[in-house]
C-alpha cells in the first residue's frame with residue numbers, strides 16, 4: 469500500500485499532512501501525485517470528497533518550493549480556476565494548510581467583494597493565485613494581473629464552470645498563459661464541451677478516474693418522504709426535534725425558498741443560516757464559518773452556493789426540494805459522508821417532483837426507499853399562503869412595495 473512518503477513528497481509537506489491526520493493517500497492522490505511530480509498533464513475525473521485538492525495541491529506546492537523563482541510583479545507562478553467563490557476560498561485554505569512550512573505566497577481573486585485588496589495582494593506577484601474566472605478576467609483587463617508567467621494551470625470542477633456559463637472566460641484566460649506549462653483539469657462529468665476543452669488545454673495527459681457518483685452514494689443511507697410542498701416546513705421542524713440531526717444541510721432549488729426556510733427555522737428556534745448567490749461573499753463566509761464551528765446547526769443552501777462546501781461530520785442532508793438534475797442530487801448527498809464517514813440523506817418529495825425522483829433513481833441505479841413520515845396529519849400544519857404573500861418582501865435595497873395589495877379573493881371583476 470502506498471504512503472505519502474513513497475509517492476515522493478518532501479518532508480515539510482509530510483509534516484503538514486501528519487498534523488492533519490492524513491495517514492494514507494486516497495486513490496486519486498496515489499495515482500495523480502507521482503504523475504504530476506513527473507511533470508505530466510492530468511485529467512482527473514473526480515468529484516469533491518475524493519481528496520482531489522490535495523492530489524493536485526501537494527505536487528504543485530512541492531514543485532513551486534523546489535524551484536524557487538521570485539514571481540514578477542502582478543504575476544502568479546500557478547493559477548487555479550474554480551467555479552464558485554466558496555470553492556476558491558476552500559482551495560486557498562487547503563493549500564495554506566498543506567504548504568504551511570514552505571513560505572509560498574498566495575492570493576485569492578473572486579467576485580462579489582471590493583477589488584482593492586485583491587489588486588494590492590497581486591502588486592508584488594504571488595506563487596499561487598486561486599481565482600474565479602469573471603473577476604480574474606476583469607483584473608487582467610484593468611492591467612492589475614498578468615498571466616504570462618503561470619506555468620502551472622489547474623481547472624477545478626470544469627463541468628460546473630460550463631454549467632455556470634464561464635467556459636468562454638476560461639478559454640480567454642487559458643489563451644493568456646504560456647504554452648510551456650503543466651496543466652490539470654478536474655471534472656466530475658464529461659459533457660461534450662468539456663471533452664473539447666480538454667483538447668485545448670491538456671497535452672499528453674495522464675487520465676485518472678475515481679469513484680463514479682454511485683459508489684460515493686453507497687455509504688449514505690438514503691430515504692424519500694412523500695410530502696406536499698406546503699407541509700414541508702412543518703415536517704422539517706418536526707424532524708429537527710431529534711437531536712441526532714446534529715449538523716444538517718438543507719437544500720432548496722431557489723434562493724427565495726432558501727430564505728423562507730431559514731426564516732421559518734429561526735421562528736421555530738432552530739439556529740440556522742442560509743447561503744445562496746444573492747448574499748454577499750462576506751455573509752456567505754460568515755454562515756459557513758458558523759456552521760463549521762458548530763454554532764449554526766442548520767445550513768440552508770442552494771446547489772450552486774453549496775459547491776465546494778467542505779464541512780466534516782455533517783450528520784444529515786435534507787433535500788427540502790429535489791434538484792431538477794440528477795447529478796446535483798449526488799453532489800448534495802455527498803456533503804454528508806465526507807472523507808469516509810457515513811451519513812443520512814432525506815429527500816422530501818412533493819407529487820410534482822416525482823419525475824425528478826425517477827431521474828435520480830436512474831442515475832444512482834437503485835430505487836430509493838420511500839418512508840412515510842410518522843406525523844399525525846393535524847400536526848403538519850400547512851402554511852397559510854395568504855399570510856405568507858401578504859408578508860412577502862423580496863430582498864434587495866431597491867425593492868418598492870407594489871401599489872396594489874395582493875387580493876386573496878382574486879382580481880375584482882367589473883360588473884357586466
Ligand code: AMP
Pocket residue numbers: 489490491492493494497515516517518519520521522778806807
Ligand atoms: P476534496 O475532495 O479535495 O474536497 O477533499 C475532501 C476532504 O477529504 C477534505 O476535507 C480533505 O481535507 C480530506 N482529505 C483529503 N485527502 C485526505 C487523506 N489522504 N486522508 C484524510 N483526509 C483527506
